[in-house]
Amino acid sequence: MKIATWNVNSLRVRLTHVLDWLQHEQPDVLALQETKTEDANFPVGELESAGYRSIFRGQKTYNGVAILSRKPALDVVSDLPNLEDPQRRILAATVDGWRIVNLYVPNGSEVGSDKYAYKLDWLARVHVWLEQELLHHPRMVVVGDFNIAPEDCDVHDPAAWHEKILCSAPERQAFRDLLALGFSDAFRAFEQPERSFSWWDYRMNGFRRNLGLRIDHILISRGLEKSCQACRIDAEPRKRERPSDHAPVVAQFG
DNA sequence: ATGGTAGGTTTCCTA
Numbered sequence: 001m002k003i004a005t006w007n008v009n010s011l012r013v014r015l016t017h018v019l020d021w022l023q024h025e026q027p028d029v030l031a032l033q034e035t036k037t038e039d040a041n042f043p044v045g046e047l048e049s050a051g052y053r054s055i056f057r058g059q060k061t062y063n064g065v066a067i068l069s070r071k072p073a074l075d076v077v078s079d080l081p082n083l084e085d086p087q088r089r090i091l092a093a094t095v096d097g098w099r100i101v102n103l104y105v106p107n108g109s110e111v112g113s114d115k116y117a118y119k120l121d122w123l124a125r126v127h128v129w130l131e132q133e134l135l136h137h138p139r140m141v142v143v144g145d146f147n148i149a150p151e152d153c154d155v156h157d158p159a160a161w162h163e164k165i166l167c168s169a170p171e172r173q174a175f176r177d178l179l180a181l182g183f184s185d186a187f188r189a190f191e192q193p194e195r196s197f198s199w200w201d202y203r204m205n206g207f208r209r210n211l212g213l214r215i216d217h218i219l220i221s222r223g224l225e226k227s228c229q230a231c232r233i234d235a236e237p238r239k240r241e242r243p244s245d246h247a248p249v250v251a252q253f254g
Numbered sequence: 255a256t257g258g259t260a261g262g263t264t265t266c267c268t269a
Contacts, residue, residue, distance in 0.1 A: 009269085010261055034260070061262050203258035216268055245260075245269080
């Protein structure tokens with residue numbers, strides 16, 4: 001089982017990148033964030049031709065999540081009982097017996113802003129929901145753009161980012177609180193190159209200079225730890241013309 | 255303190 005996550009920053013613009021990447025990597029599941037695509041326009045046919053089924057919850061202009069999978073996605077959930085939210089940021093489904101939860105965590109804009117408060121509240125509600133979900137789905141993988149760099153080693157310049165958005169103590173605590181439910185950060189279960197990042201700002205030649213953050217994650221429940229064989233960030237698509245500002249993260253299970 | 259870039263359908267908002 002190979003499970004991946006990728007913030008594509010507009011599926012319309014990035015469709016050829018996604019199709020090429022699917023063909024090259026052949027994942028069983030690919031979770032997408034920031035599709036920025038209304039459901040009526042989702043490219044079901046192109047993905048079907050590539051061998052993937054799609055489920056999606058999109059909206060105009062912003063947000064939007066999808067799960068692409070070789071096998072059918074069942075028991076789809078996109079609205080939490082404790083979170084009424086027009087923003088399409090959550091999509092969960094069971095694929096081949098694996099519970100997949102795809103999250104596009106709010107960015108938060110700036111520490112102390114209204115959007116920051118929304119982010120922390122959103123995370124707290126997702127925390128409550130995941131605690132219940134875990135009871136029913138011991139084989140659970142929570143993936144997505146968390147918009148949180150968990151530790152200073154996930155930040156190119158920890159001093160410059162100190163207590164800034166994506167790096168503030170409350171955000172990092174919320175991330176640790178999710179882990180404490182019974183998940184581990186798959187990426188850190190393996191030896192990794194130093195300065196491994198999953199997002200680089202489009203500005204200031206961020207990618208070329210590797211001025212990035214690791215904010216895209218794959219969390220695996222306890223029951224899956226032994227079967228997880230590898231987790232890596234694939235920076236190759238970021239080198240292409242008109243890339244997403246995020247790279248895919250991939251976990252391989254035996 | 256600010257700007258730099260990208261995507262959307264914009265005369266700015268979000269990231």
